[in-house]
Amino acid sequence: MITLIGILVGLLIFVLFSPARIRRGEASQRLAEMYSLDTARTLSEMKPESLEYKLLAAGLRLQPFTFKLLTVAAGIAVGVITWPMLPGLPALILAIIAAYLPYAWLDDRVKSRGREIDRLLPVAVGRITAGLLAGGSVPEVLQKTGESINMESPNPLTPELMLTAAELRSKERQQALRSLAARSPSTSLSNLAYLLDGYSEAGGGRYAEVLMQISQRVQQILVSRNRAVAKAGDALLSARIIPVVLLIVFIFLTRDPLIRGSLLAFPVQAVIAIGIGLMVIGYLLIRSIVAEAV
Amino acid sequence: MTLTYLIGIATAALLLTLWVELVPSLPAGRAARFLRESDQPAAPELPGWRKWLSKLDSSTARWAPVSILHRAKADLYFAQLVGKWEGWDEVQFTSLRIALCLGAFIFGLLVYDNMIPAVLAALLGWQVPVVLLGGVARRVRRRFQSQLPEFIQLVAAQMAAGVSLEEALRRTSQTESLAAKWMRHVLQMSQGRVVFTQLQKEAQASYLPDLIGLAVQLEFVRLGTAQQELMGQMAGRIAAEYAAGAEQRAERVGAELVIPMVIFYFLPFIAVILVLIGWPILATL
Numbered sequence: 001m002i003t004l005i006g007i008l009v010g011l012l013i014f015v016l017f018s019p020a021r022i023r024r025g026e027a028s029q030r031l032a033e034m035y036s037l038d039t040a041r042t043l044s045e046m047k048p049e050s051l052e053y054k055l056l057a058a059g060l061r062l063q064p065f066t067f068k069l070l071t072v073a074a075g076i077a078v079g080v081i082t083w084p085m086l087p088g089l090p091a092l093i094l095a096i097i098a099a100y101l102p103y104a105w106l107d108d109r110v111k112s113r114g115r116e117i118d119r120l121l122p123v124a125v126g127r128i129t130a131g132l133l134a135g136g137s138v139p140e141v142l143q144k145t146g147e148s149i150n151m152e153s154p155n156p157l158t159p160e161l162m163l164t165a166a167e168l169r170s171k172e173r174q175q176a177l178r179s180l181a182a183r184s185p186s187t188s189l190s191n192l193a194y195l196l197d198g199y200s201e202a203g204g205g206r207y208a209e210v211l212m213q214i215s216q217r218v219q220q221i222l223v224s225r226n227r228a229v230a231k232a233g234d235a236l237l238s239a240r241i242i243p244v245v246l247l248i249v250f251i252f253l254t255r256d257p258l259i260r261g262s263l264l265a266f267p268v269q270a271v272i273a274i275g276i277g278l279m280v281i282g283y284l285l286i287r288s289i290v291a292e293a294v
Numbered sequence: 295m296t297l298t299y300l301i302g303i304a305t306a307a308l309l310l311t312l313w314v315e316l317v318p319s320l321p322a323g324r325a326a327r328f329l330r331e332s333d334q335p336a337a338p339e340l341p342g343w344r345k346w347l348s349k350l351d352s353s354t355a356r357w358a359p360v361s362i363l364h365r366a367k368a369d370l371y372f373a374q375l376v377g378k379w380e381g382w383d384e385v386q387f388t389s390l391r392i393a394l395c396l397g398a399f400i401f402g403l404l405v406y407d408n409m410i411p412a413v414l415a416a417l418l419g420w421q422v423p424v425v426l427l428g429g430v431a432r433r434v435r436r437r438f439q440s441q442l443p444e445f446i447q448l449v450a451a452q453m454a455a456g457v458s459l460e461e462a463l464r465r466t467s468q469t470e471s472l473a474a475k476w477m478r479h480v481l482q483m484s485q486g487r488v489v490f491t492q493l494q495k496e497a498q499a500s501y502l503p504d505l506i507g508l509a510v511q512l513e514f515v516r517l518g519t520a521q522q523e524l525m526g527q528m529a530g531r532i533a534a535e536y537a538a539g540a541e542q543r544a545e546r547v548g549a550e551l552v553i554p555m556v557i558f559y560f561l562p563f564i565a566v567i568l569v570l571i572g573w574p575i576l577a578t579l
Contacts, residue, residue, distance in 0.1 A: 181470055190470040191444050195451055202455035210454040213526070214447050217533040221443050224537035228544035235547045242555065246563045253570060262573035271569040275562035282558020285429075286551055292433045293547045 007080075011073050040159035044183040051106075057185070058109035067102070075099030085254070087264060089273040097280050104284070111291075113156045114185035115229075120149055120157045121188050122222045128196075129215040133208050138196055139168040160184065164193070173200050188222060232293040239286040243279055299403055299412075303396065340381075350389035358388045368501035369424075369431035372438065375476060378430045387423065394419035438472045439504055443536040445473035446508070450529035453522050459515060460489055462525075490516055508532075 039056060046053040051064040060067070079095030086094070124145050131141030146161030160180060167176035174197060181193035195218070199211050254260050262268050340348050366384040373379040379387075398419030402412030448469060452462035467477035476496070484492035490513050497509035515524045 184470070187441055187471045188444060191448055194448055194466070194469050198448075198451050198455055207455060210451065214451045214454070214529075217530060218444060218447050220537050221447070221533050224540045225440065228540035231541070231544035232547040235551055239551065239555065242559050246559065250563075250566065253567065258574040259570050262570060262577070265573055265577070268569050268573050272566055275566040278558050278562040282554055285558065286554050288433065289550060289554065290547060292436045293543060293550075 007073055007076055011070070040156075040163045040183075044163070044179065048110075054106045054110050057113050058106050060106075067106075071099045071102045074102065086272065087269070088266070089269040090276060093273040093276050097276070110185070114187075116155060117157045117160070117184070117186040117189050118222065119226055120155055121186065121192070122219045122226070124149060124157060124161070125192065125215050125219050125222070128192075129212050132199065132204075133212060138173070138200055139165040142168070156185070157189070160189065173197070188218070191218070229293070232290050236287060236290045239283060239290075243283065246279075299409075300400065303400065344386070347389050347393055348386065350392055351385050354389045354392060355385045358385070362388060364501065366427070367499070369427050371500050372431040372434040373427055375438070375472065375479070376430070376434050379427060387427065391420050391423050394422060434472070435502065438476065438502070441471040442473045442504060442508070443532050445469070445471055445477075446529045446532050450525045453525045456522075459512070459521055459525065463489065463512075 043053060043057055046056070051067065055062055055064065055067060062070070075095040075098045078098035079091050082094045083091040127145040127148060128141055131144060132138070136144070142161045143165040146158040146165065149155060149161075150158040160183075164176055164180040167179060171179075177193045177197040177200075181190040184190040184193065195211070195214065199207050202210075254263065263272075363384045366387045370379055370382055370384060370387060374382075382390075395416045396419075399412050399416035402415035403409075406412060445466060448466045449459075449462045452465050453459060457465065463477055464481060467474050467481055480492050480496050481489060483496065490509075493512060494506075494509045497505040500506075511528050515521055515528060518524045
């Protein structure tokens with residue numbers, strides 16, 4: 001317990017009093033909100049596989065070094081806490097899982113940026129098409145659509161649209177739209193960029209009728225996909241509840257002194273550790289099945 | 295007993311090798327026909343352990359059931375689309391399964407000196423590569439199927455702007471989706487010739503009904519007179535079919551989760567409970 005308190009106090013001191021250049025990255029100093037134009041611009045300049053990108057895309061104002069330190073601390077803390085209840089191998093396995101989980105959570109947050117864009121895209125496509133049919137220019141319509149969606153709540157789609165609108169005013173049309181397609185965390189948004197590029201190339205207004213038809217079909221695809229993803233997500237609930245129920249049964253069983261004593265035997269520890277590992281792998285597998293279901 | 299089994303395995307392996315090496319003519323089985331008809335390029339030099347594994351290839355090619363080879367080929371097709379299992383073909387993959395199955399069986403015999411654990415280990419060895427490949431292939435296939443309708447909308451949009459079907463496919467292949475990546479591969483493989491022959495060939499190689507249907511329909515569009523209109527209708531139909539199918543796929547997810555839940559949740563839990571309860575009893579004996 002003393003070790004745990006020591007680790008936590010050490011972390012607190014580090015977070016509060018360490019130099020600003022370590023504690024806060026350059027990007028996070030400039031960005032006030034996760035879903036801002038600056039975030040979208042900064043993200044477009046980073047490598048998507050880097051930890052710095054993932055932290056920024058997930059809205060965490062942490063330096064990669066700090067994040068790594070926190071994951072190690074989380075692993076040690078979980079190991080220390082679980083040791084009295086599940087000594088030996090199970091505690092070590094739980095510590096490793098605790099150190100890994102923040103990375104899995106971070107990856108999920110980055111992917112959720114794409115999912116959030118997909119969720120909002122049917123509305124955005126409708127508004128963009130309506131704006132273009134009314135004779136608006138592409139940058140103007142993107143700007144207004146972005147602003148209108150942002151009025152409802154901050155979201156990752158608005159900065160992408162705003163940044164593209166700004167780039168369309170300062171760069172070549174194709175370059176700006178291709179840039180949106182390349183940096184987009186959503187394939188559907190990337191497709192929309194190519195659609196708008198085709199619209200502009202075909203001469204704008206004359207092509208509006210076709211754009212409307214195509215957009216309606218894209219909207220239909222996106223709406224049905226979003227509905228199906230939401231439905232598939234319900235299945236994940238049981239994958240979360242079942243391990244909790246199993247854990248409660250396990251805790252109840254370990255109240256027996258004989259069973260409690262057997263926790264110290266290595267074969268028992270090995271079986272528990274393998275069981276925990278399999279359950280974590282199972283949860284990740286189930287989550288991936290649900291995410292890729294539709 | 296173990297020695298008898300090991301001698302049996304070694305004798306069978308020797309007989310198989312002699313048969314493959316000394317009997318020159320190919321049998322008229324479906325697997326052999328399938329392999330003769332396949333247009334695999336000349337096999338490159340395999341490194342290290344793959345070279346050893348390739349010694350099983352000729353036997354595998356002769357006797358492996360065609361359905362197993364088909365399934366492996368289809369899965370490898372999609373896994374290789376995202377850069378996984380590069381350099382493997384269906385025969386080498388099946389050889390890997392056989393090698394792992396035999397290895398696990400022999401290991402089981404040596405360790406347990408009992409047929410049942412050895413057979414269980416062999417089954418595990420046979421299935422592990424399929425699980426690894428199948429997981430990747432399933433994910434890629436689903437992503438592909440999910441992105442294909444939008445890709446078709448983009449092709450239709452290009453054609454509506456007055457571009458030919460082939461040029462529309464070429465332009466749309468520059469987008470970021472998996473379907474676009476597949477189209478880039480098709481264009482690359484067609485090497486400047488008419489793209490539609492290659493399109494059908496690749497669609498057939500994927501064994502994906504959606505893709506085979508798409509290739510056939512695109513051929514109809516190409517042969518038709520009102521190409522833009524036909525493409526528009528086709529895009530509309532594909533969007534409607536996708537919308538109808540998405541709901542059904544979501545409903546199937548619950549059923550798909552039953553087996554992973556049993557394997558990864560309930561079986562480990564039962565094992566933990568049995569060990570927790572059984573260990574004090576064993577300790578007192």
